[in-house]
Amino acid sequence: MLELYHHGSSVCAAKVRWAMIIKNLDFETHYIDILKGDQFDPEYIKINPKSVVPSLVHDGNIVNESTVIMEYLDLAFPEIQLTPKNPLEYVKTRYWTKALDELLHPACGTLTFACAHRHIVRKNLSEQELEDFLASTPGHSVTTDWAGFKKQIVKYGFEAPGVEEKIQLYDKYLQQMDQELQKSKWLVGDEFGLADVSLTPYVNRVAMMGMSGWWEDRLPYLAEWWARIQEVPTFQSAILDWCPEGLTNDLMTFGSKSWPDVKRIIGIN
Ligand SMILES: N[C@@H](CCC(=O)N[C@@H](CS)C(=O)NCC(=O)O)C(=O)O
Structure with a gap:
């Protein structure tokens, strides 16, 4: 199962969300309102110690850093690739x-x-x-x-x-x-x-x-x-x-x- 922790105006979260949709992946979402301070919730800090979005959880494994998440998604789900092969x-x-x-x-x-x-x-x-x-x-x-x-x-x-x-x-x-x-x-x-x-x-x-x-x-x-x-x-x-x-x-x-x-x-x- 894929879970995305994200926010509506976060640029980092938006690029990951778009990549997941283009790749036809099914995922659950958790909305973290970073303008209200949800990112500082101790439970969320266990997932993302920097208190930022996005975070991806794949079958219980945490993947952080939006660019790294996108690279991971192309490795884990290579059917639709966004990273150029050349x-x-x-x-x-x-x-x-x-x-x-x-x-x-x-x-x-x-x-x-x-x-x-x-x-x-x-x-x-x-x-x-x-x-x-x-x-x-x-x-x-x-x-x-x-x-x-x-x-x-x-x-x-x-x-x-x-x-x-x-x-x-x-x-x-x-x-x-x-x-x-x-x-x-x-x-x-x-x-x-x-x-x-x-x-x-x-x-x-x-x-x-x-x-x-x-x-x-x-x-x-x-x-x-x-x-x-x-x-x-x-x-x-x-x-x-x-x-x-x-x-x-x-x-x-x-x-x-x-x-x-x-x-x-x-x-x-
Ligand atoms: N290097 C991180 C940066 C993430 C980041 O800066 N996220 C912003 C939203 S785009 C955030 O969560 N900010 C929370 C805050 O300002 O407290 C990544 O690429 O995932």
């Missing part, structure tokens, strides 16, 4: 997933908290609950400095030290995607694969926050890829439908209000 395409895919784990993902946490999540937790939690929520993040979470950084972002927003650099880094990766997509239909060659599944939630995050202007009239190859991605039949059910309506609306409302700041930071009009 060695050079495999390497290109690994460059993407490595960059995502090391740099793009931490930048995404920063972008999302600065633009939307800091307002959402303030809106939904009492002052004491917010204090407890922020105090509960362990030393090694999304990153090794996430506990302190998250507190700073919730307090100072775009003014928190390091936020602008992370948003500029996000832009660098969207530009890099655009450059690669100038050469091929999908991120690695002419076949849709693991790199596309992995990067999709990061582009979707920007779109869900009402910031498609980030690529419109600016990154044309990324814009075309994004249109193709949204036409993949399982995109809607795997990525969008799992985000509760209230959270979808909050991401759009707070994200749109933050767009002028993001535009200033990445230097577009």
Whole structure:
């Protein structure tokens, strides 16, 4: 039996969920509301000591780290493979997933908290609950400095030290995607694969926050890829439908209000 611990707006969980659906796997889901602090439940920490989603449990065996989970799924269920077999395409895919784990993902946490999540937790939690929520993040979470950084972002927003650099880094990766997509239909060659599944939630995050202007009239190859991605039949059910309506609306409302700041930071009009 496969069990996925996940959350509706988690980019890491979304890519694993989409991979599982594309691979036609049956799985049970456990919803961990990371904006309410479910990830800090001692029972969940036994499964995921970093207090993050996603976690996969396969016949009682725990597999953590979203990129590793996707690699595991291709090994354990090879009938539908997302990882390219061609060695050079495999390497290109690994460059993407490595960059995502090391740099793009931490930048995404920063972008999302600065633009939307800091307002959402303030809106939904009492002052004491917010204090407890922020105090509960362990030393090694999304990153090794996430506990302190998250507190700073919730307090100072775009003014928190390091936020602008992370948003500029996000832009660098969207530009890099655009450059690669100038050469091929999908991120690695002419076949849709693991790199596309992995990067999709990061582009979707920007779109869900009402910031498609980030690529419109600016990154044309990324814009075309994004249109193709949204036409993949399982995109809607795997990525969008799992985000509760209230959270979808909050991401759009707070994200749109933050767009002028993001535009200033990445230097577009
Ligand atoms: N390296 C981990 C990172 C997972 C991660 O950062 N998950 C985020 C959601 S995308 C999370 O659970 N955050 C909880 C928090 O901020 O407390 C992975 O790839 O699985």
